[in-house]
Amino acid sequence: MAMHAERSAALHELTSAPIQHAFNPYEDNGGTILAIAGKDFSVIAGDTRQSQGYSIQTRYARKVWQLTDRAVLATNGFAADGNNFVKKVKQRLEWYEHAHHKQMPLKSIARMIQTILYGKRFFPYYVYNILGGIEEDGTGAVYSYDPVGTYERESCRAAGAAQSILQPFLDNQIYFKNQTPEPGAEPFIPGNLPLSTVLALVVDSFTSATERHIEVGDGLEVYVVMKKGRPTDDLVGEGKLAPGMAVEELDALGEGDGEKTFLVTRSLKRD
Amino acid sequence: MNQHPAMWGHPMTPHQAFNAHTAFPLATPNPMRNQHASSPVSHTQQPLVTGTSVLGLKYKDGVMLAADNLASYGSLARFRDIQRLHPLGNHTCLAVSGDMSDYQYLKKELDGLLREEEALSLSDSHPALHPSQIYAFLANLFYARRSKVNPIWNAILVGGWDATKEESFLGYVDLLGTTYSSPTLATGFGSHIAQPLLREAFEKKAGIDGKGELLTAEEAEALLNECMKVLFYRDARSLNKYQIATVTKEGVQISESKSAETQWGFAEALRGYGAQQQ
Numbered sequence: 144m145a146m147h148a149e150r151s152a153a154l155h156e157l158t159s160a161p162i163q164h165a166f167n168p169y170e171d172n173g174g175t176i177l178a179i180a181g182k183d184f185s186v187i188a189g190d191t192r193q194s195q196g197y198s199i200q201t202r203y204a205r206k207v208w209q210l211t212d213r214a215v216l217a218t219n220g221f222a223a224d225g226n227n228f229v230k231k232v233k234q235r236l237e238w239y240e241h242a243h244h245k246q247m248p249l250k251s252i253a254r255m256i257q258t259i260l261y262g263k264r265f266f267p268y269y270v271y272n273i274l275g276g277i278e279e280d281g282t283g284a285v286y287s288y289d290p291v292g293t294y295e296r297e298s299c300r301a302a303g304a305a306q307s308i309l310q311p312f313l314d315n316q317i318y319f320k321n322q323t324p325e326p327g328a329e330p331f332i333p334g335n336l337p338l339s340t341v342l343a344l345v346v347d348s349f350t351s352a353t354e355r356h357i358e359v360g361d362g363l364e365v366y367v368v369m370k371k372g373r374p375t376d377d378l379v380g381e382g383k384l385a386p387g388m389a390v391e392e393l394d395a396l397g398e399g400d401g402e403k404t405f406l407v408t409r410s411l412k413r414d
Numbered sequence: 415m416n417q418h419p420a421m422w423g424h425p426m427t428p429h430q431a432f433n434a435h436t437a438f439p440l441a442t443p444n445p446m447r448n449q450h451a452s453s454p455v456s457h458t459q460q461p462l463v464t465g466t467s468v469l470g471l472k473y474k475d476g477v478m479l480a481a482d483n484l485a486s487y488g489s490l491a492r493f494r495d496i497q498r499l500h501p502l503g504n505h506t507c508l509a510v511s512g513d514m515s516d517y518q519y520l521k522k523e524l525d526g527l528l529r530e531e532e533a534l535s536l537s538d539s540h541p542a543l544h545p546s547q548i549y550a551f552l553a554n555l556f557y558a559r560r561s562k563v564n565p566i567w568n569a570i571l572v573g574g575w576d577a578t579k580e581e582s583f584l585g586y587v588d589l590l591g592t593t594y595s596s597p598t599l600a601t602g603f604g605s606h607i608a609q610p611l612l613r614e615a616f617e618k619k620a621g622i623d624g625k626g627e628l629l630t631a632e633e634a635e636a637l638l639n640e641c642m643k644v645l646f647y648r649d650a651r652s653l654n655k656y657q658i659a660t661v662t663k664e665g666v667q668i669s670e671s672k673s674a675e676t677q678w679g680f681a682e683a684l685r686g687y688g689a690q691q692q
Contacts, residue, residue: 168560170590193594198605200586201594223557223591266561413622 169221169269170195173358174206175303176217177348178275178285179317179341182334183370185283187215187275188345189303190353190411191362193222202361202413210236211246212395213402214276215366216256219303220290221269228268231259246397249276253286253294260292267291271302277402281370298334305352305359312351316344338367338377346385346409353411360414365407366393371400378405461513461567463487465498466651467604468509469641470571471612472597473634474627476582476662477573479509480638482646483671484653491653499659501666503528505575506545507659511601512568512589520552520566527551545574545583549593557591565589569601573661580663597624600641603649608641631660643674 173194178187189206192199207217208229216232218225235255239247247255253274260268272288287300299317301309314320319331336344345365352359367378375392377383384390388409395401468481481498484491498517500508502524510517527543534540549572559566569588576583585595597620598612615637620626629637638658646654654676658669681687 166560166563166565168563168565168590170592172592195592198609200592200605201596203596204594221590223560223593226593227557227591 170223171220171269172200172204172222172225173304174204174219175301175305175309175349175352175356175359176206176219176271176273177299177301177309177313177345178217178273178287179299179313179336179345180275180283180285180297180334181336181338181341183277183281183283183373184338184341185215185275185277185285185368186338186341186345186365187217187273187285187368188349188363188365189217189219190349190359191364192358192360192411194358197357199361205364207364207366208233209366209393209396209404210252211276212397212399212404213246213368214249214252214274215368215404217273217275217302219271219273224268225270228259228270228272232256235259240397248279249274249284249286250278252276253296256286256288257292257294260288260290264291273300273302275366276368277370283368283370301348305356308352308355309348312348313344339383342367342378342407343385346388349411360411363409363411365409367405367407369403369405371402373403375403375405378407459513459564459567461516463492463514464651465496465511465514465517466649467600467602467608467645468498468511468569468571469604469608469612469638470509470573470584470586470599471616471629471634471638472582472584473629473631475631476575476660477507477584478631478634478638479507479571479573479659479661480642480656481509481511482642482653482656484651484655485514486651489650494653494655495671497657497668499657499668500524501659501668502548503531503542504665505542505577505661505663506548506583507573507661507666507668509571509573509601509659510568511570513566516566516568520568520570523555524548524551544576544578545572546576546585548572548574549583549585549587553587553591553593556587556589560589560591571599571601573659575661575663577663582661603651604641604645607645607648611641611644612637639674643676646674646676 174190174192176189187207191203193201193204206219207215210216218229236247256272256274267290269290274286276284278284285297285300286294287297288294299313301313318333324330349363369375378390388407390405390407393404393406463485465485470479479499483495485493485496498510500521531543552570556566567589572585574583584599585593586599587593598609598616600609620628635658642656646652654673655671657671660667
């Protein structure tokens with residue numbers, strides 16, 4: 144009893160002190176990101192709205208970044224941290240290239256990102272990262288992170304404002320959760336969806352998130368990384384994309400004889 | 415925490431500091447930690463003498479910025495002849511809101527930087543800093559200071575003309591190191607009141623993709639005059655005395671201070687607005 148009284152007195156002393164108006168170094172800039180790995184490709188997508196509370200700061204701010212010929216990084220959370228984090232990652236990748244005369248492999252970028260994030264464990268980058276690309280064995284990969292560096296390789300991941308809308312949808316459509324094959328039919332095997340199906344899922348994800356979440360909208364950027372030598376005819380060419388979508392092949396950052404990266408863009412509702 | 419200029423300098427209770435729009439549990443001031451951490455060293459400031467919102471707009475020949483001449487001390491209209499538009503070199507101009515002493519520090523810092531650059535250009539073919547480079551410098555400075563939890567308490571618009579790319583530049587940077595660009599920009603209260611008007615007028619002519627013809631100099635100036643008037647009507651920390659900076663390939667030109675025509679006759683008929691008895 145005496146102990147209890149002592150404790151509450153001490154607590155009272157602390158909490159009754161005048162409360163200082165402390166500076167909050169963080170902010171949430173909304174938006175959402177998403178990545179899905181295929182057998183020999185990977186798609187990494189993000190919307191382009193940047194907001195603060197109910198205000199749209201800009202309708203075009205980049206959240207998805209091409210790092211190497213086989214790696215694309217999406218950042219979400221506090222935009223200033225995101226931009227500066229990407230700057231730091233790109234610098235480390237440049238140093239690696241100067242030292243080793245090759246681009247850093249995806250799994251190494253993945254580990255480096257965890258190290259950089261954990262390096263600020265006690266003043267974290269308030270950023271949720273998703274890294275997508277092609278592994279050295281040619282498979283499509285997605286790595287997802289929390290702000291202090293916890294990471295794992297997955298088949299798909301959504302993060303950001305509309306994570307709670309998108310992740311259950313992806314669990315159902317990519318991992319076939321809560322689906323049962325018809326009697327006698329082949330069992331579902333996750334990770335084998337064709338690119339056209341994955342792209343359609345990404346677009347539907349973002350149009351739906353735009354409808355239901357105020358922080359998502361304005362524009363969509365989808366990066367598609369393809370394994371070396373993979374045919375591109377399911378993405379490039381007349382009538383391959385839904386109306387209103389555009390695709391361009393991005394210039395190689397390295398030797399240019401390996402993986403290919405494409406940028407698919409589409410507008411989203413602005414309200 | 416509320417970064418809105420109207421709230422600057424107002425201490426908030428933890429209850430008020432809760433931001434209902436935030437989807438993530440951001441760090442909130444912990445009074446117990448505060449006690450120990452902030453008593454020995456305290457550099458977290460609060461703004462004292464502040465300038466209210468500033469506006470920026472891309473138009474056909476470049477960029478226009480607008481800022482009024484007031485520096486407030488809380489709710490006191492303390493300094494009524496302060497220029498908050500600051501030219502940097504021949505093709506860049508700042509419009510500054512927020513703490514005015516931090517603004518004066520920035521002016522000193524940036525003028526020093528530009529002087530060094532100019533000295534280099536005297537003895538060598540040294541190109542002048544582009545608006546985007548000055549903007550990058552500011553973004554890095556603001557982010558570095560917020561990362562030391564010792565922010566430069568301003569929200570700034572950088573307007574400029576990039577002589578190499580032959581295109582206009584307009585960017586925002588604030589005390590958190592947050593940056594963004596858009597054809598129309600506004601800080602603080604102006605982002606609620608003026609930004610919708612600016613966007614509407616901009617998109618009406620240029621289209622929502624901004625690829626159509628942009629506003630002419632006359633249209634842009636009329637639009638800014640209108641926005642400054644609306645802000646004066648509704649922003650209690652504003653002054654009907656403002657300047658407009660124009661940045662084109664010819665250089666930076668800052669106007670004399672001017673006032674908008676206002677009409678307060680309607681107030682007479684409104685209970686609680688005019689001078690009549692309740």
